[in-house]
Amino acid sequence: MAKKATAKRPVRKGAAKKAAAAKPAAAGKEQLLDYYREMLLIRRFEEKAGQLYGMGLIGGFCHLYIGQEAVVTGMQAATKDGDAVITSYRDHGHMLATGMDPKGVMAELTGREGGYSKGKGGSMHMFSKEKNFYGGHGIVGAQIPLGTGIAFAMKYNETDNVCLAYTGDGAMNQGQVYEAFNMAALWKLPVVYVVENNKYGMGTSVERISASGANLHDRGKAYGIPGEEVDGMDVLAVHDAAEKAIAHCRAGKGPYILEMKTYRYRGHSMSDPAKYRSKEEVNKVRSTSDPIDRVKALLIDGGHATEDDLKEIDKSVKAVVSEAADFSQSSPEPDPSELWTDVLIEA
Amino acid sequence: MSDREIMYRDALREALHEEMTRNPEVFVIGEGIAERGGSYKVTEGLLAEFGAKRVRDTPISEASMIGVGVGAAIAGARPVVEILYIDFAMLGMDQIVNQAAKFRLMTGGEGRVPFVLRTQGGTGGGVAAQHSQSLEALFYHIPGLRVVMPSTPYDAKGLLKYALRQPDPVMFLEHKHLYMTKGHVPDGEIIVEFGKADIKREGTDVTLIAWSNMIPRTLEAAEALAAEGISAEVLDPRTLVPLDREAVLKSVAKTNRCVIVQEAVRRGGVGSDIASIIQEEAFYDLDAPVTVLGGMNTPIPFNLALEQASVPQKENIVEVVKRVLHADLVA
Ligand SMILES: Cc1ncc(C[n+]2csc(CCOP(=O)(O)OP(=O)(O)O)c2C)c(N)n1
Ligand SMILES: [Mg+2]
Numbered sequence: 001m002a003k004k005a006t007a008k009r010p011v012r013k014g015a016a017k018k019a020a021a022a023k024p025a026a027a028g029k030e031q032l033l034d035y036y037r038e039m040l041l042i043r044r045f046e047e048k049a050g051q052l053y054g055m056g057l058i059g060g061f062c063h064l065y066i067g068q069e070a071v072v073t074g075m076q077a078a079t080k081d082g083d084a085v086i087t088s089y090r091d092h093g094h095m096l097a098t099g100m101d102p103k104g105v106m107a108e109l110t111g112r113e114g115g116y117s118k119g120k121g122g123s124m125h126m127f128s129k130e131k132n133f134y135g136g137h138g139i140v141g142a143q144i145p146l147g148t149g150i151a152f153a154m155k156y157n158e159t160d161n162v163c164l165a166y167t168g169d170g171a172m173n174q175g176q177v178y179e180a181f182n183m184a185a186l187w188k189l190p191v192v193y194v195v196e197n198n199k200y201g202m203g204t205s206v207e208r209i210s211a212s213g214a215n216l217h218d219r220g221k222a223y224g225i226p227g228e229e230v231d232g233m234d235v236l237a238v239h240d241a242a243e244k245a246i247a248h249c250r251a252g253k254g255p256y257i258l259e260m261k262t263y264r265y266r267g268h269s270m271s272d273p274a275k276y277r278s279k280e281e282v283n284k285v286r287s288t289s290d291p292i293d294r295v296k297a298l299l300i301d302g303g304h305a306t307e308d309d310l311k312e313i314d315k316s317v318k319a320v321v322s323e324a325a326d327f328s329q330s331s332p333e334p335d336p337s338e339l340w341t342d343v344l345i346e347a
Numbered sequence: 348m349s350d351r352e353i354m355y356r357d358a359l360r361e362a363l364h365e366e367m368t369r370n371p372e373v374f375v376i377g378e379g380i381a382e383r384g385g386s387y388k389v390t391e392g393l394l395a396e397f398g399a400k401r402v403r404d405t406p407i408s409e410a411s412m413i414g415v416g417v418g419a420a421i422a423g424a425r426p427v428v429e430i431l432y433i434d435f436a437m438l439g440m441d442q443i444v445n446q447a448a449k450f451r452l453m454t455g456g457e458g459r460v461p462f463v464l465r466t467q468g469g470t471g472g473g474v475a476a477q478h479s480q481s482l483e484a485l486f487y488h489i490p491g492l493r494v495v496m497p498s499t500p501y502d503a504k505g506l507l508k509y510a511l512r513q514p515d516p517v518m519f520l521e522h523k524h525l526y527m528t529k530g531h532v533p534d535g536e537i538i539v540e541f542g543k544a545d546i547k548r549e550g551t552d553v554t555l556i557a558w559s560n561m562i563p564r565t566l567e568a569a570e571a572l573a574a575e576g577i578s579a580e581v582l583d584p585r586t587l588v589p590l591d592r593e594a595v596l597k598s599v600a601k602t603n604r605c606v607i608v609q610e611a612v613r614r615g616g617v618g619s620d621i622a623s624i625i626q627e628e629a630f631y632d633l634d635a636p637v638t639v640l641g642g643m644n645t646p647i648p649f650n651l652a653l654e655q656a657s658v659p660q661k662e663n664i665v666e667v668v669k670r671v672l673h674a675d676l677v678a
Contacts, residue, residue, distance in 0.1 A: 059651055060473030111473065111650035122475040122649030138477035139435065140407050173406035174438075201407055203383045209406045276383065334650050339657055343645050 027236050029304040034077070035235045036295045037313050039069035042093040043292060044321045045102055046266075049092065049109055049123075052325060053270045058109045061138075062123045065093035067265035070291035071196050072097040074238025075164055075258075078246050082159060084132040086147040087166035089124035090196075090264075091136045094166060098131040102320055106328035114331030118338060140201075141174030143167065144193065148180040151191035151255075162190045162249045170201020172216050173209065178223075181255070185223040188254035192245045193220070195257065196232065198264045203276040217259035225255050232260030233289040263289075349534050356526040358500035359389045359465075362507035363427065365536075367397055370425065373511055374401040376412060377429030377465075386431055387467070387526045413439030413464065417447045417516070420462035425511060433468035433482050433520065440485075447516040448491030459514040463507075467521040469560050469610055470647055470658050474523075479647035479654070481559075481611035486518040487587050487620070493517040493541060494588040498562035500530035502585050505539025513541070522560040542589035546598070550580035553668055554598040556621060557608040558583055561659065565608050568664035579668060587617055595621065596629050603634040604671050610658050613641030640667045 027035075046064040053062050065072075068090075076085070076097040087094045095105050100116065108115025109123050116126040126136045134150060137143040147165025154161045171177065172195060184191050195216050199206055206214050217227035226248070230241040238260065245256035263285045267274040274282075299305040353361075367373045375390060381404040384391030394402040405412045409430060416428035430436045436443070443464070450458045470479045486494045493515050497503040503521070510517040547562060548569050557565040562583050569579040582598050584591055599605050605625055607618040618639035625637050642658045 060475055060649060061478070108649075117649075119650040120476075120648035120653065122473060124475055124477070125649070138475065139438070170407045173408045175408060175410050176438075203379055204404060209404065333652060334648075336653070336656055339643055339645060339648065339653055 027239075027298070029299075029302075031077075032295055032299050032302075032304055033313070035073055036292065036299060036310070037317060038073045038097060039235065039292045039295065040314065040317045041102070041320065042069045042073070042096050044317050045096060045106070045324065046092060048321050048325050049106065050266070050270065052106075052110065052328070057329065058123070059111070060122050061089065062109065062270045063090040063268065064264070064266045064270075065090055067285070067291075068196055068198060068232065068262045069093060070235035070238050071194065071232045071260045071262055072166070074235040075192075075194060075242045077239050078242035079162070079164065082132065082161040083246075084134060084150050084154070084161065084163045085166070086134040086143045086150060086163065087136070088140065088143055088168055088171065089136070089138050090168070091124065091126065095126060095128070095133055098128070098133045100128050100131050100133060102324035103327040106324040107331045110328040110331075111333070112328060112331035113334045114327060118342070119334040120338065120342065141167065141171040141177050144171070144174070144177045145180040147193075148184045148189060148191055151184065151189040152187065154190055155187070160190075160250050162192060162246050164192050164194055166194045166196060168201060169195060169197040169199065169206045169216060170204065170209070172219060178219075181220050181223045181225060184255040185220070185225050188252060190249035190252075191255045192242070192249055193255060193257045195259045196262055197259055198262050200264070200268070200276070202268045203272070203274075205276070215259070217257055220255070220257045225257055227257035227259065229259050229261065232262035233285075233291045233294070235291055235295060351532060351534055352529045353500055353532050354526065355497075355500045355503050355521070355528050355530070356387050356389050358504035358530075358532050359507055359521070360391065360393070361532075362504045362511070363390065363393060364396065366508055366511040367393070367401065370511070372423070372425040373427065374403070374424065375427040375429065376403045376405050376416065378405055378407055378431055380404060380429050385429065387523070389465075389526070390429065409435050409438035410442065414442040414446070416464070417442050417450075417460060417462050420447075420460045420516070421450055421458055425461045425463075427463045427465055427511070430464060430466040432478050433466045434477050434480050436464065436466050436482070443486070443492070443516070443518070444489050448489045451491065451515070460516045461514050462516045463510050463519055464517065465507075465519045465521065467523045467526075469522045469524060470654050471523045473649055473651050473654055475649040476646040481609070481642065483518075483520055483587060484611055484616050486520075487617050491516065492588060493586065494520065495541065495586045496520045496522075496559040497585060498522075498525065498547075498559050498583055500528070500532045501537065502539055502545065502583075504532055505537045506541070506585060509538050509540055520559065524560045528563065539585065541586040542591050543586075544582055544584045544591035544594035546580060546594075547583050548579065548581040550578040550602065552578045552602055553604040553606060553671060554580045554582055554595075554602045555606050555608060555664070555668070556582050556584065556595065556618075558585070558587065559610065561608045561610050564659070564661050565664055568661045568668070571661065571665050572668055577668065577672065590621070590624075592624060592628070595625065596632075599625055599629050600632045603632055605633070605637045606664070606668055606671055607637065607639045608659055608664055609639065609641045611642055612644050613639060614644045616641050635671045638667055638671050640664060
């Protein structure tokens, strides 16, 4: 099972963390390279998933994370062992960033036995106990109370760990989000709510659907939860904000909201032609604030790497992704007898 | 009579269009239903026709949009609330079960809840555990709700029009696989009253009861059985609440055998309840045990082969019918 295989982890967490202690604007070479590698892995993985979907090898829903890579990359670089992650169905990037094996993730997308949920969960529903990744949820907003509960358990068990509960902008109008906010603040639970504001919930822009307009970071105000707006296309800014929010949680001061202004380049899911926005809008973001291009520029302009160095990284990332793609096609279909398993624990 | 053929989703749109034209009280709300015309295009064009007052996009807030709909209904409007997937209706269960279903009784019969919740369920194309459920039994179980499950474009149109003219909360449950299916729908006004089953195919050896997407599948099975000399009658109750008991009992009295086919998991399903009604009221008409063929008692798995194996397929229906007939022979 892919699950058991040790993940090839392109980001060296320790290095990222050490460098993070320094000023964010002056991120070190190693850290920049780690970011570059990690974000590129997510992007190439998603591009490959899109291809496999087009070839009919992946079915059902498939929500790509392309454009939003800086958010999870910057956040995860500020975590430590034992911290947990929970998110929505747009979850492939989060899994890769927690160090889950790309092979097991891709094989779940193709519904194979070697997938993280043995092919039974699919793109939206994957978990890794080892990496404290709690899914992968298809019910918009449901992961927020769950993430709050994970933080509850962390505090209850007297750890100093933190739960990162990721959500979209659209989900911020679900009632259960606010019930969870209240409890998290009341009980000072160590949870960072990471709102990935990519401007749209399916085909509806955040402005059209929110009485408070596009801003979501102050949605915790009534409960006394501090909130901050962050440039989610800038991995350094994300990391900086993450350090601050996580430190706040670890210190026992309760929850924190980070609103990441970000953008998804692709449609909501593979079946969305994205007619609700213009090509120009998408192109403008891609050409002016692409998170990977930004780090690339820092690396080259800062003299940390040459084009050739980066090409080497591209090559190694591509190799990891094509290995995952191969595995996702060679891993067998689950046995029909699997229909009788994993529903209840047999006594 | 014209021989016009249209798709299930177009039939639903016609029903909404006609009833909105007829009655200014009717309005529709839901996620992405106005500007985008809905995920299954049922509400396409309604915004242009009726304007933003009556065709409204909501935030992703199922619990409260259902509650707002129920509130508007008890105050004299006729909301149609569209919930993208029946799985998401679970967020609004309090409003459906504790408020909408009980309002009439709690007001001593004075209150009216002309509320229609349109949603869709069922398996189809690997959309996995949280987007594939068949949950009609949950609503069937609650006194005070009407439960409607059309299988054809004709029934979809006629039943939705009827739903929009009566005073009780209606769970109008469509199926994701049916939207693109075509069927005969004549021009002009059609109404299908609740509680009237439809015999989709006449037969003499066995009664097959099914609804929603199990109807086309059961009809295919009946066709295959006919080739083997077995004459199956296919009965579609169309509304589970109210249930046309009379039609069920009449058909069973004719064929003396009954198989109920449901996509929902077998345990605690509507099929079990219909079976219990038949054995209680028609025991002496029966030549074989009433059999329920349902989905497996598992969350729907993502893998396509497993997904298909978890719900009744044509071959399973054929096999079960033969078993039931055989049971009769050895008896
Ligand atoms: C309870 C619920 N309602 C509706 C949906 C359908 N749906 C899936 S994703 C989505 C949009 C969510 O947008 P957002 O929270 O901004 O996340 P993004 O997709 O942009 O990452 C909707 C309405 C759902 N899955 N669950
Ligand atoms: Mg969004």
